[in-house]
Amino acid sequence: MLLYLRHLTILAMLLLTTSATMAAYPAKTANCPTLDASSPEQREALMDHVCYLSAPPGSPTHDAGTPAELPAEAQWKAANGHDLVFSHTNAVYWVRLNLHNSSDVRRLWYLKLNYPLLDEVTFWHSGNHGTAVIATGDQHPFMSRGIDYRYFLLPVTLGSKEHATITVRVHSSGALNVPLSLDTPEATIAQSNHLTLTHGLFYGALLVFAAFNLLLFFSSGTGYYFYNAFYMASLGLFLFAMGGFANQYFWPDSTGFANTSIPMLMSISTLAMTLFGRSFLEIRPDSATDRVLKGQALASLSLIAMAFVLPYNKSIVLSTTVALIIIGSLFVIGLIRWRQGYLPAKWYVMAWSGMLAGALIYALAAFGYLADFLAREIFMQAAVGAQVILLNYAMVQRWRLLNQKLLNVEQNARTELELKVHERTAQLRNTMRELERANRQLATLSLNDALTGLHNRRHLDNLLPELCAESRRNGQPLTIALLDADHFKAVNDAWGHDFGDQCLQHIADILRRHVKRPRDVTIRFGGEEFAILLPGTSADGAMRLCERILEDLASAPVKTDNGKSVTLTMSAGVAGLVPGEDERDLFRRADDALYRAKAAGRNRTELSAPVQS
Incomplete structure (x- = not known):
């Protein structure tokens, strides 16, 4: 980026040096040397034979309307090979060229003034057949030129050995460029064809790019495509007017608008380039840069209106100054955005650096500080063409960057979605595990007694039919023992329900201590009622187990809160499953026992009587 600034600084210094060397033309001369029109070498050195006269306001030469009215003592100056270029002035300039045809045949040449933006241009062709006058310029209808051409052409016909004098009076409200050339019809046509091809390619490419960006805007709705189309169209129209084409084709009879259109179109172009730069560089709203660009846009709008009010010589200077400031400002803003890491700004800066150089040179030529306006015009078109190509390439890069961002966003979104799905799946699995654990806990709570931790009546109702079916299937014995605490109501009445619960827990501990086999199940199915399911155990084995439980319980009293001991006893009934019996009959027989x-007196175990067949 610093390299671009360094090169532009050097270029600006060279341009200023060039303009400073445009010294006043020396050597006053009373007589202009005669040019042999039939000599190609002398025609090539036309400006060595040209004299000019500067007529400031108030001088007799300024008020003269014809060459005959010029004072005899007028001080003519020789051009000495230099193009006649003058910065903004109110003076009238007279130009004289003496011609001679040394050939033996009558010949035709064209004296061409290659600068279209002149308010008043009058030609006097004085020869053997009198004086012919052509009065033209932007303050006259376009067809006053006599030849339908954007530049000023004067046909010069000289007979053999004939002498003639061409006098030109030029006056304009802006800068004056008087680049003269004398060419044969063949050379004039060839040069015209060449320029027509060059201009056709240039303006045609601008039109195609503008239309293409406009179509992109309509299809995508992206603003900077519209602003780019607006910029290329307005800049092309401005250059079209500066080149004299607009006056030739668009408003040939609007003599006043020919001057007004130049600063107006220039301000429209600066407005378009500001809007495009603001959109393309993605300037953050309400930032300092955004306020600067909005100010530039408002200034451009104001200058568009002022072009219809201010005199041309003031309006064009003001519009050009603002345009150069805006172009430089956009260049600097592009550098800043490039440094901030905005990649498309690189191509924007490259495009704008060429535009900045072209605009400086073109402005210096238009204001009379550089000669050869035609060459500067071609240079400006080359700079604009390069800028258009680079800007459209920059938009392609911007589209590619945005597309890559979209792909990255899509990839990130997909990755984030996969992560979220994975997280949600993990959460769902955890939730399912927690739910399963909760279901198991709920099942445990629904099948277990909360006070004693033993299984409850529901578990008994679920399990007993299964054990009975299993016993019938495999022929293994199944025994059930029902146990009930003796006089437990008296315990609750005497010591309270809290102590009663303590006693129930004590009973449950003793039952767990004696019922140890994996498949044996201990159940509290009532208040102080318990059951023991003993698959694979005979009735005798169940009797012995119950007797041990009752003995252990009777020998382990429970301490009350005041230190007293309470001895608990239980009664038990045992029944073994017999063939043809279901779970209800089995339970009923154990309950009868x-x-x-x-x-029979409690604290004892009874065996169910055999089933009578």
Whole structure:
């Protein structure tokens, strides 16, 4: 980026040095040397034979309307090979060229003034057949030129050995460029064809690029495509007017608008380039840079309106100054955005550096500080063409960058979605595991007694039919023992329900201590009622187990809160499953045995009587 600034600084210094060397033409002369029109070498050195006269306001030469009215003492100056270029001035300039045809035949040449933006141009062709006058310029209808051509052409016909004098009076409200050439019709046509091809390619390419960007805008709705089309169209129209084409084709009879259109179109171009730069460089709204660009846009709008109010010589200077400031400002803003890491700004800066150089040179030529306006015009077109190509390439790079960002966003979104799905799946799995654990806990709570931790009546109802079916299937014995605490109501009445719960927990501990086999199940199915399911155990084995439980319980009293001991006893009834019996009959027989034990004095175990067949 610093390299671009260094090169532009050097270029600006060279341009200023060039303009400073445009010294006043020396050597006053009373007589202009005669040019032999039939000599190609002398025609090539036309400006060595040209004299000019500067007529400031108030001088007799300024008020003269014809060459005959010029004072005899007028001080003519020789051009000495230099193009006649003058910065903004109110003076009238007279130009004289003496011609001679040394050939033996009558010949035709064209004296061409290759600068279209002149308010008043009058030609006097004085020869053997009198004086012919052509009065033309932007303050006259275009067809006053006599020849339909954007530049000023004067046909010069000289007979054999004939002498003639060409006098030109030029006056304009802006800068004056008077680049003269004398060419044969063949050379004039060839040069015209060449320029027509060059201009056709240039303006045609601008039109195609503008239309293409406009179509992109309509298809995508992206603003900077519209601004780019607006910029290329307005800049092309401005150069079209500066080249004299607009006056030739668009408003040939609008003599006043020919001058007004130049600063107006220039301001429209600066407005378009500001809007495009603001959109393309993605300037953050309400930032300092955004405020600068908005100010430039407002200034351009103001200058568009002022072009219809201010005199041309003031309006063009003001518009050109603002245009150069805006072009330089956009160049600097592009450098800043490039440094901030915005990659498309690289191509924008490259495009704008050429535009900045071209605009400086073109402005210096248009204002009379550089000669050869035609060459500067071609240089400006080359700079604009390079800029258009680079800007459109920059937009391609910007589109590619945006597309890559979209792909990255899509990839990141996909990755993020996969991560979220993975996280949600993991969360769902955790939730399922927690739910399964909760279900198991719920199942445990639903099948276990909360006070004692033993299984409850529901578990008994679920399990007993299965054990009975299993016993019938494999022929293994199945025994059930029902146990009930003796006089437990008296315990609750005497010591309270809290102590009663403590006693139930004590009973459950003793049952767990004696019922150890994996398949044996201990159940609390009532308040102080317990059951033991003993698959694979005979009735005798169940009797012995119950007797040990009752003995252990009777020998382990429970301490009350005041230190007293309470001895608990239980009664038990045992029944073994017999063929043809279901779970209800088995439970009923065990319950009958329990009641017999209680009736026989409690703290004892009774075996169910055999089933009578």
